[in-house]
Amino acid sequence: MTLFFDRLASPLGTLLIISDGSALRALDFHDYESRMRRLLQRHYGSVELQAGHGTGAIGDALSAYFEGDIRALDTLKVETGGTAFQRQVWAALRGIPPGTTTTYGRLAAALGHPTASRAVGLANGANPIAIVVPCHRVVGADGRLTGFGGGLPRKQWLLTHEAHAAGNARLL
Structure with a gap:
């Protein structure tokens, strides 16, 4: 498979x-390029980047x-590899409105798998499309920020940016 590789500041x-x-x-993110390449390999097998x-x-x-314009990403077409369950989780992530958050448990329940919060967390962590498939909008059951592939400071920045743009003073 041949894919195109670009960079954006x-x-x-x-x-x-x-x-x-x-x-x-x-x-x-540029400092996670090796992880991105691993995910591409895992999802698509052999990939040539041009x-x-x-x-x-x-x-x-x-x-x-x-x-x-926090809604600007809503219409971007995404295509991912992954398992059927992972793709289901990633599609559900795109349904979380900007400026809001949910928990792994709530997301699992919304998918019809109320006891699958850990599986949802694993799928969330394997998301190959940061920001556009907004895995940063999922927080721990107690509302604390939990894992984000780009690091917790970036997750906080994204949530604050979206909350400010949406006029939300409180995320959860």
Whole structure:
């Protein structure tokens, strides 16, 4: 499989953007490139990354998001590998409105698997498309920030950015 690799400057550092020319396949932070490559290998097998031709609509949507249009990412087409359950979790993540959070338990219950909060957490952690598939909107049962592939300071920044743009003073 051949995919296109681009970079985009953001307030959180350089973003790595992987697309197939029409859909976003992976998005990660520059300092987590090795993890992104592992996830690509796990989800797609052998992958050849070619230099892209610019970020196009994906870059425009991400730039708009960082400028305060927190709904700009909603229409981006994403395509992922992963198991059926992982893809179900990732689709559900896109349904969490910007400026809000949920818990692993609530997300598991919403998916019809109320005892699967750990499985939801594992799927969340294997999400190859940061920010656009907003795994950062999931917090621990007590409301504390828990794991985020880009690090907890970035997770806090994203949640604060979205809450501010949405006019939410309180996330949970």
